[in-house]
Amino acid sequence: MSRKLCFETICCENRALKNLAYHEARLNRTRHELWGYSDYWNLSELLIIPDHVDHTLHKCRVSYSQEIEVVKWEPYAYRNIRKIRRVYHDAIDYRYKYEDREELNTLFAQRNDADEILIIKNGLVTDSLYGNVAFYNGITWVTPNSPLLPGTQRAFLLESGVIKEERISEDDLANFNKIRLFNAMIGWENAVELGIDCID
Template sequence: MKNLSYHEARLNKTRHELWGFSDYWNLSELIIMPDSVDNALHKCRLSYNGEIEVIKWEPYTARTIRKIQRVYDDNIDYRYKYEARDELNTLFAQRKDADEILIIKNGLVTDSLYCNVAFYNGNAWCTPNSPLLPGTQRACLLEAGVIREAEISENDLGKYSLVKLFNAMVGWENAAQLNIECIV
């Protein structure tokens, strides 16, 4: 499993902050890959509160992204990886003819529907310091120095030439990369 230590850290932080748990869950001990999972790419979905409720393995297919629609919500809160994504789905419904959304909150760039984002300025890849959900792949890329954090307002987008959309399932090397003009 990819970036397991980052997933563990986020899960244990969430358990502590939401429910006050201080014990540490070791995912490599809790998650056992079933024989039904083949060599194709699969997503492991773990639902929990005080205890693990469900572990699901689902085949994963990356989405094709050609156009990104800006959407706005100054009140959205998705700091924990909730199973309920109603607010995000409402924003996604505003995408018009685009394949993806770029969420702007209080004038600052955050994330897309399922991905963190990074922008290329000619010298470096910068990821917003205001993500809705600081993803595990984002944390790994920051630690490795592949990307760096920056305050990125909607007005700053013109300073960048490229955008990349990545998450734990879509690694940096396979991430959708588009010209900044694809953001409308």
């Protein structure tokens, strides 16, 4: 399986790139750990917002390895999520944001009539297909400490104190009443929020 390319998805709103420091940190850490590069990329210098990108929400996708391979800009549309299905994979590894998402797509194909999946690995809750998750226990929003990929929005929310990190097993889901799904494109204020009974 080819894993030559990784990518970052960066939110561009009002012609400004959001949470850029978190994306830079992950990108540079990935380049160092996967390929041994020690130089530091400054994304604010490397990414020039094109004239056709207006003030509405846009997605900037940066594919890279040794160099930046492709930068794509496109309008972003929110997904409609009403039902989530649990899927299971005890060996899945997505610690880096690989362009090759074959294993994730195979899990997504198991969703049947659901709109999204919740991936369980070795009995622990990890992520959905497109982002991280948090659960509400009536007092606090908590996110699993076992994500497949610690997202940039997740890092921002943890640092801001909006969410806390805990070990969450599949059995623990019964202790929560809500779930939120978020990623780099979906900030906390726009996160999909559903009752825990929407998880099948």
